Amino acid sequence: MTDLAALTSLSYDQRTKAFLEYLDRGRAAGPVAKSYQPGVWEVFGYDEALQVLGDHRTFSSDMNDLIPEDERELASAAQGNFLGVDPPHHTRMRELVRRAFTPKVIASLEPIIIETANELLDRIELSADGTGTFDLVAEYAAPLTARVIAKLFGIPEKDHGMFTVWADALLGARSAGELGRADESAVRELGELVRFASSYLLEIIHQRRAEPQDDLISALAQAEVDGRSLDDHEIVGVIGMFVIAGHLPSSVLVGSTVMSLDSHPDVLAEVRSDVDLLPKVVEEVLRWRPPLVRDQRVTACETELGGERIPAGAMVCVWLLSAQRDAAHFGRAEEFDIHRPNQGRHVAFGKGIHYCLGAPLARMEARIALTALLQRFEQIEVLPESGIQFHPSIGVLGPVRLPVAVRRAAQAG
Numbered sequence: 001m002t003d004l005a006a007l008t009s010l011s012y013d014q015r016t017k018a019f020l021e022y023l024d025r026g027r028a029a030g031p032v033a034k035s036y037q038p039g040v041w042e043v044f045g046y047d048e049a050l051q052v053l054g055d056h057r058t059f060s061s062d063m064n065d066l067i068p069e070d071e072r073e074l075a076s077a078a079q080g081n082f083l084g085v086d087p088p089h090h091t092r093m094r095e096l097v098r099r100a101f102t103p104k105v106i107a108s109l110e111p112i113i114i115e116t117a118n119e120l121l122d123r124i125e126l127s128a129d130g131t132g133t134f135d136l137v138a139e140y141a142a143p144l145t146a147r148v149i150a151k152l153f154g155i156p157e158k159d160h161g162m163f164t165v166w167a168d169a170l171l172g173a174r175s176a177g178e179l180g181r182a183d184e185s186a187v188r189e190l191g192e193l194v195r196f197a198s199s200y201l202l203e204i205i206h207q208r209r210a211e212p213q214d215d216l217i218s219a220l221a222q223a224e225v226d227g228r229s230l231d232d233h234e235i236v237g238v239i240g241m242f243v244i245a246g247h248l249p250s251s252v253l254v255g256s257t258v259m260s261l262d263s264h265p266d267v268l269a270e271v272r273s274d275v276d277l278l279p280k281v282v283e284e285v286l287r288w289r290p291p292l293v294r295d296q297r298v299t300a301c302e303t304e305l306g307g308e309r310i311p312a313g314a315m316v317c318v319w320l321l322s323a324q325r326d327a328a329h330f331g332r333a334e335e336f337d338i339h340r341p342n343q344g345r346h347v348a349f350g351k352g353i354h355y356c357l358g359a360p361l362a363r364m365e366a367r368i369a370l371t372a373l374l375q376r377f378e379q380i381e382v383l384p385e386s387g388i389q390f391h392p393s394i395g396v397l398g399p400v401r402l403p404v405a406v407r408r409a410a411q412a413g
């Protein structure tokens with residue numbers, strides 16, 4: 001079996017090809033297999049992926065036993081990060097956040113996203129003939145999605161850059177090809193960052209409790225379920241989770257969509273003539289090249305899955321990307337087809353009780369970011385693969401650096 005860590009040193013095309021081959025080979029051998037990494041089982045099939053994500057009693061999200069006892073800040077922030085907890089704690093936390101992060105709040109971000117996207121595009125330097133090159137993810141998609149999260153929480157403008165740094169550090173806690181748990185030293189290193197970020201955020205939370213404003217921190221501070229509300233450390237954890245969960249995959253999605261359109265000129269022409277097709281394009285990118293390629297769980301008891309017996313305490317790596325290539329559910333899976341009938345059945349946002357809370361926001365960000373790009377530039381060409389950089393984790397698929405050459409559209413002025 002390929003050691004997935006070895007793939008991370010390859011170029012964009014080679015890495016994608018080798019990774020897809022790894023998943024297709026795995027799925028052909030069976031829906032579930034014991035991994036080459038000890039204590040880990042890998043899930044390749046669509047039905048089995050749904051089974052894992054739909055059964056939180058057997059497949060737990062709680063991996064907090066890894067946090068050293070003396071890392072108190074990490075432990076209490078982890079309580080707010082409900083991605084990594086099970087019911088009943090998860091149910092209460094998710095409901096509290098859902099009450100604050102409403103469809104109305106998400107809709108209110110639309111003009112902010114449009115304005116920020118155009119502001120960022122205005123900063124791109126073009127020569128007199130309207131042509132230029134820039135890094136589409138580092139200079140556009142990433143600052144856009146980071147600022148949206150920062151604005152959502154009412155973080156002062158001057159500190160927005162901190163969010164990107166924070167998210168990158170939190171995401172970098174695992175080594176490149178790691179399928180199992182992060183090691184303790186990596187978690188300890190995070191402790192320092194979390195202490196700094198927590199004290200910064202706690203001050204803002206205190207301010208918002210004293211003087212509520214029109215932002216998510218104030219709404220989180222006021223939300224109640226059965227007479228109980230979030231404490232300050234839980235709010236810090238919620239913010240941390242949004243930073244981790246919300247910023248990177250959303251920016252990678254924009255980059256992957258540009259790459260997908262670049263390699264499918266027929267689809268690009270279709271979308272240029274009808275931008276209302278963009279949501280379909282984004283949906284197919286989520287299926288074809290999802291930003292997050294796996295979900296993880298730990299077995300709470302011994303169980304059987306896809307014909308394999310899995311002991312209690314095993315890590316289960318659910319390959320979302322493999323599930324979305326399962327021929328029993330997605331015909332001609334390697335084809336990028338924006339008109340495929342069962343498009344919405346992808347699992348790029350997960351499934352079950354942990355289904356992505358930010359999915360509507362991610363879809364809206366991608367639609368707006370791409371509409372602004374297509375309106376601004378009549379030509380967008382991805383530059384040779386040497387300049388394209390992946391996120392180091394094997395769990396993230398797509399560019400974090402994407403050099404493009406552009407030509408300004410005549411009507412964009």
Ligand code: HEM
Nearest residue numbers: 082083245246249250253348349350353354356357358362
């Ligand atoms: C393209 C962008 C995104 C992708 C691909 C994505 C993907 C996912 C996936 C796969 C999960 C499930 C994790 C699991 O089952 O363990 C998840 C959960 C979550 N996502 Fe997203 N996400 C994206 C954007 C966002 C955004 C923009 C936000 C918030 C602003 C967000 C907030 C969350 C939260 C809070 C959870 C945890 C839900 C829970 O545990 O109940 N995500 N996301």
